[in-house]
Amino acid sequence: MILVLLVCLPFAGSLAATVLLKTDSRVLAARMSGGVTFVALVLTAMLYPAVRDGGKVRLDLEWLPQLGLNVTLRMDGFAWLFAMLVTGIGCLVVLYARYYMSEEDPVPRFFSFLLAFMGSMLGIVLSGNIILLSVFWELTSIFSFLLISYWHHNAAARDGARMALTITGIGGFCLLAGLLVLGHIVGSYDLDVVLASGDQIKAHPLYLTALMLILIGALTKSAQVPFHFWLPNAMAAPTPVSAYLHSATMVKAGVFLLVRFWPALSGTYEWFMLVGIAGISTLILGAYFAMFQQDLKGLLAYSTISHLGLITTLLSLGSPVAAVAAIFHMMNHATFKASLFMAAGIIDHETGTRDMRRLSGLLKYLPITGTLAMVASAAMAGVPLLNGFISKEMFFAEAVETHADSVLDRILPYVATLAGAFSVAYSLRFIHMVFFGPEPTDLPKPKPHEPPHWMRFPIEFLVLACLVVGIIPSLSIGPFLHSAVVSVLGDRTPEYSLAVWHGINTPLIMSLIALVGGAALYFVMKDYLAKCDDGPPLFRHLGGQRIFERVLVTVSWKWARWLESHLGTRHLQPQLRLVAAAGLLAGVVPLYLAGFSPRPPTFGAVDPIFAAVWCIGAFCALGAAYQAKYHRLAALVLLGGAGITTCITFVWLSAPDLAITQLVVEVVTTVLLLLGLRWLPKRSEKVDNAVSLAARSRRFRDLLLAISCGLGMFVFSYAIMTQPVPDAIASYFLDKAYSEGGGRNVVNVILVDFRGFDTMGEIAVLAIVALTVFALLRRFRPAPDSIEKPEQQRIQNAYDDARPERSEGDTVRDYLLVPSVIMQWMFPVIATFAVFLFLRGHDLPGGGFAAGITMAIAFLLQYLAGGVRWAEDRLRILPLRWMGFGLITAAATGIGAWLLGYPFLTTYSQYIEVPLIGKVPAATALLFDLGVFSLVVGATVLILIALAHQSIRTHRVRSLEAQKAEET
């Protein structure tokens, strides 16, 4: 339970911090985050007794057990140590950031991201399911992107963040693929199972695939060569972010993963070569590059890369002692590197620059920070009596040992010593150039002084930790390290000693050579380094960044453009042609492969009247297809004919509900399209109708496609309809409709009861479409040639104008006198009919949909009869209210079931005896149907009225323009 709390708490804190976004208090967000991280730290610490000596805490929550996906959280000694690191340094970073961030920055945003990042990191550490691990892995990539780009007004921050996201995102994708392969090999995604089946994995033919994919994930995250270049660019982030992500957490996730899967994957020759080459080249190149950096944080970034390379190298060796050293060095590196980043941040904060060519002699101004930084850099260089020394000695000892006999193994001691010398040189450089030497002359902020005490406190604490671990390792970190080691290595846990003094042996001599050699190297190169450009010689112009960008441009721009221009089209017709052809093939090919042969048709049972109706229907459909180009009104009428045929078919074939609905929808669709016709262009007589050969062949191709589709549908539907209908779910609904739904009209009962949730979704879609139509029409600009009044109106108005006794619009009123009177009288009749349809819906054909559209037609007729103005003077319809009421009623009916302890949308039904009327069904489904009814009325009316209003609106625009023209 504590585990869930531990993972969720930072995310909750992150959400809470976003709430504080509007406040301008930066202290509040910092205090809240500090509280959250501290609680997380305490929670982690409390779990120690459970994980001591190989113990484990585990929690399983079922998620998708069918797929082997569960939310499994587990903590063992190693995870505990890492969680302590994440939360502990998290605490210190929050404290530091509280003073570091300036007044202008949106501080709550920073803390929100930081906490979310911490939560994702804890998620990686505590995941007991490898898929879950990959999910948290992605989250760290995303939040690190947000954190690095925190100062998003800064182009370098944006670029660095994007690069980090691209690289770690690709890595994350490979990792997911690798983990899926791993899960496939093992047959389970559970981490414990995976770790226990190391031999099975290594013997599997897919081992190398899984290994490479997982390694890409781990190496990108840990910024190993050749993926290292994102880390220096990520230094555009605020310093607390660097101190947290790039020393203790994000980049450690990669090596964490290597350690985590060490028991399952390591020990093979492939592992040694792949991990070893990456580790050794990173170790030496990182250290070499670090020497030549002019930016303080750049130096620290490359040094981080180098130290991560050291850890990777240790892990590649496959020996248990090396794994111990790797875990130990992870902790040590985090402590001294976090403190150094913070010190660099203080220097930047106080002097306004991080360029080592400008910094000098700061010890006088920053005596305490300077001293602390010196101790931390000494730890980084591996000076005795500091924690860096012990793990480095272990590394040297392992480098000397032979593991896998190869060139790589034989050169390792020399490479290790050389890298050690480099790290001494850059550590010395960091201290000597910044804190010693002449007075600084051109600082952006001339009078640097010590920061507030609490800003320095995290550094003090970490440096103290370096000292304590360095002097009495077995008393301080010893037991914790031991439980971590036991949890990773199990019964392969080796004998190891954390003592400071092992006597004079090879590692000590290597250390001495590195110390002396590094110091000598620095003093020889000092003058060059003080003035040289940023970056190491030879490599200065070979930027990984530049290669990365070149590749990105090629892949995401050039290739994409090429593909788009060669394979894509912006024209709709070829696309639709492809869709239709693909649909045809998707229907025909499986049938052909399955050996389908069409059944010969039988003519016996054809009803002549039905056939006659369909003759008309087919004529209408073909006619609509033929006429739609130039004779729109005719096409619309013919379309209506096809609709009526459909409607008759429904009646004929026992679907009265469908027939009613189809009929009323037919009416509103026709009105809708009629309203739209007015805004379409008139037929242009000028267009020459000479059809080119290409167009002719295009048409022929389309015709062929259309005929094939039609033929296919004919054969297919005939085959299906003559099949005996299998006894599917129909009988269930027929049986239960009355006994459980309380209605005799099974279709309606399905809609409002059994599948009520679907219907709810459908009316929501209807509401959304209506609102979209409304919104689109609010900004509607008709085409210029449609703004004028239609020709008929102009003729009528001209006639009216010519006679003094008539006023404009009289003619049309005369034309419509009889129909409009009838339509007005019909209003109550249709409204009553709608209520009738609605009420009988549960037992007889009818229901909310049909009734709703009928009611909408009643309103619509009034618009048709008298015009928009006339209708709106007399009738105030508020379609939005109808829709809102409908949605709320439907949802409330569903929620009502909750209150009585049933699942959403459970209905209840009974019959009530009403005087005079008799038995009336009173199912709660009726209430739901009322919601459907109301929404359908609202949506239909809203759509149609919005369209009808356009002619008034453009009329207004027209008169305004005329006014303007007169004035000028």
Place this chain on the structure above:
Amino acid sequence: MELVLSIGIGIMTGSGVWLILRPRTYQVIIGLSLLSYAVNLFIFGVGGVKSNAAPLLGEGVDVSTLTDPVPQALVLTAIVIGFATTALFLVVLLAARGLTGTDHVDGREQPK
């Protein structure tokens, strides 16, 4: 019965497909409407074609003789949603015509 209905579905599909491949938006909207009739009829037909067997329960009706109500329920909502999408498409095409000045589906006349 089945033969007539499936010929009808075939003709409506053919007309609809022909129309949605045409360049004018109005042709496409008519084509989509025809296609939706065809699809609705097809789904409806899958449930079996019977006369005088509406799925209405009454006294003494043998349940097993009635038609399948499930495709009917599916088609019923499809009809209403079909109206909504037609409306949406109509408005989009009107707006596109207002903005681009043409009723070609690509928003501009195709070069000859």
